[in-house]
Amino acid sequence: MPASRSVVIGVDSSTQSAKAAAVDADTGELLALGRAPHTVAGSAGARESDPEEWWTALAAAVRTAVREAGVPAASVTGIAVAGQQHGLVALGPDGRPLRPALLWNDTRSAPQAAALATRLGGPASWQDRTGSVPVAAVTAAKWQWLREHEPQHADATTGIRLPHDHLTERLSGTAVTDPGDASGTCWYGTATGAYDPDVLDLVGLDPALLPAVAPSGATRVGTLTPTAAEALGLPRTVAVAAGTGDNMAAAVGLGLGGAGLLDHPVVSLGTSGTVFAATRARPAAPGLAGFAATDGTYLPLGCTLNCTLAVDRFATLLGLDREDAAPGGDVVVLPYLDGERTPDLPHAAGLVTGLRHGTDPRAVLGAAYEGAAFTMLRALDELLAACGLDPAAPGVRDRPLRLIGGGARGRAWTETVRRLSGRPLVVPAADELVALGAAALAASAVTGSDPVALATAWGTGTGALLPPVPRDEETWNRIAAVLAAATPTLLR
Numbered sequence: 001m002p003a004s005r006s007v008v009i010g011v012d013s014s015t016q017s018a019k020a021a022a023v024d025a026d027t028g029e030l031l032a033l034g035r036a037p038h039t040v041a042g043s044a045g046a047r048e049s050d051p052e053e054w055w056t057a058l059a060a061a062v063r064t065a066v067r068e069a070g071v072p073a074a075s076v077t078g079i080a081v082a083g084q085q086h087g088l089v090a091l092g093p094d095g096r097p098l099r100p101a102l103l104w105n106d107t108r109s110a111p112q113a114a115a116l117a118t119r120l121g122g123p124a125s126w127q128d129r130t131g132s133v134p135v136a137a138v139t140a141a142k143w144q145w146l147r148e149h150e151p152q153h154a155d156a157t158t159g160i161r162l163p164h165d166h167l168t169e170r171l172s173g174t175a176v177t178d179p180g181d182a183s184g185t186c187w188y189g190t191a192t193g194a195y196d197p198d199v200l201d202l203v204g205l206d207p208a209l210l211p212a213v214a215p216s217g218a219t220r221v222g223t224l225t226p227t228a229a230e231a232l233g234l235p236r237t238v239a240v241a242a243g244t245g246d247n248m249a250a251a252v253g254l255g256l257g258g259a260g261l262l263d264h265p266v267v268s269l270g271t272s273g274t275v276f277a278a279t280r281a282r283p284a285a286p287g288l289a290g291f292a293a294t295d296g297t298y299l300p301l302g303c304t305l306n307c308t309l310a311v312d313r314f315a316t317l318l319g320l321d322r323e324d325a326a327p328g329g330d331v332v333v334l335p336y337l338d339g340e341r342t343p344d345l346p347h348a349a350g351l352v353t354g355l356r357h358g359t360d361p362r363a364v365l366g367a368a369y370e371g372a373a374f375t376m377l378r379a380l381d382e383l384l385a386a387c388g389l390d391p392a393a394p395g396v397r398d399r400p401l402r403l404i405g406g407g408a409r410g411r412a413w414t415e416t417v418r419r420l421s422g423r424p425l426v427v428p429a430a431d432e433l434v435a436l437g438a439a440a441l442a443a444s445a446v447t448g449s450d451p452v453a454l455a456t457a458w459g460t461g462t463g464a465l466l467p468p469v470p471r472d473e474e475t476w477n478r479i480a481a482v483l484a485a486a487t488p489t490l491l492r
């Protein structure tokens, strides 16, 4: 190995774990991946994590990646964190979290979101200001929940961070966020590129509690603090980038945005199911999030609460392996075990219909995949329409759907998405697009080059093309009918 090799670390601190990719900054070669889990606690809509566990997992994952890459620590030049979006980290006067973080999938903040959405001129005005109408996921709703339910913590709060901001601050000592992750708060204006003073006023938030918003693009915010350098086993000279939200980083890893692949759809199958595309225009898409991307383009996104974990839960309940699925046939499953965000049904529970004595359990599992995939793909059609694209037009329908996230490794997931979308699929050969996108942000912070161009040159988003199969209209229509019938009574 050349002595001058420059290695960058991209961290994906997502809902269930931290993953750290050690990447050759020149070639994009993935040298090693470290992983360490952290826990999520809560029931009945509550979802919380201790940020200290995120930090411990991050440090363990980075140490593993560097060790397994077999490179000297001195060859590491940069690091960036991409984090699960929206979570509220409330800091006290000592700079430490006052309580566990309220996570994106904590639905207790649904009433606060609904109340916020009626203020400041209503949903259309929110969309115009922030890109999104408040739902339980957004940070503003979580802050309102804290103010109402734990005023002692809200009153004692001296700083508010998103998960990736918190970790970036622990690495560099700098309180900073980026436009992409900030756009998930609902107190950041995606059109103005600044915090919205009217929203901050509405939620009683002093802007001094918030981190500075770094400019779009890969920004170097500093170098590792002595404490962070020791925890990670890296030199203090390592550049720390501003980082971003996990979905924005995945877009970078796929080479979306800027000059590359605009309006190309992505489906991510992880703890959350997300659908998104990098777009040049700022689309108005009711029911979807109008996020900013890392580079000045936009990242409209639909997010479901029930994806891989919900389907895996059905497999466990049925005593099956996750790959033992058969087409659902007459069985329809709406797998809304955690409530649902898209559509906005935070109090929903799971629903199974069409059972007979002779129903094959594998069909019930297959129907769970179908229900989860339908929910995402319907959001994708809405998203494309909001971008002025007809989802069924040949030029749009033929654009390959990029399938990423842990579920993309599973055949049952791949085949279900293929059958219900009728689209060609690209499943990138690389597994960890979020960590790889973060690595591109880290490399850019070191060299000043454009991260999307860098990831494109690295080829991290490339993979085999699976040709389309005819769309399964019958299953699609059956699920749509059950969802429409159940929504007014069973799911609200």
Ligand SMILES: Nc1ncnc2c1ncn2[C@@H]1O[C@H](COP(=O)(O)OP(=O)(O)O)[C@@H](O)[C@H]1O
Binding pocket: 014, 015, 016, 017, 269, 270, 271, 272, 308, 309, 312, 322, 404, 405, 406, 407, 408, 409, 410, 411, 413
């Ligand atoms: N081979 C596989 N086939 C299908 N699903 C898988 C496979 N490997 C992992 N998964 C699913 O992927 C999920 C993790 O995906 P990931 O994108 O890493 O999630 P997150 O980033 O939200 O933590 C797990 O919950 C698991 O259900």
Ligand SMILES: O=C(CO)[C@@H](O)[C@H](O)COP(=O)(O)O
Binding pocket: 014, 015, 016, 083, 084, 085, 086, 104, 137, 184, 245, 246, 247, 270, 271, 272, 273, 274, 289, 301, 303
């Ligand atoms: O809330 C959203 C997007 O708006 C989620 O996508 C979170 O960002 C969590 O991501 P994963 O842990 O599923 O990767």
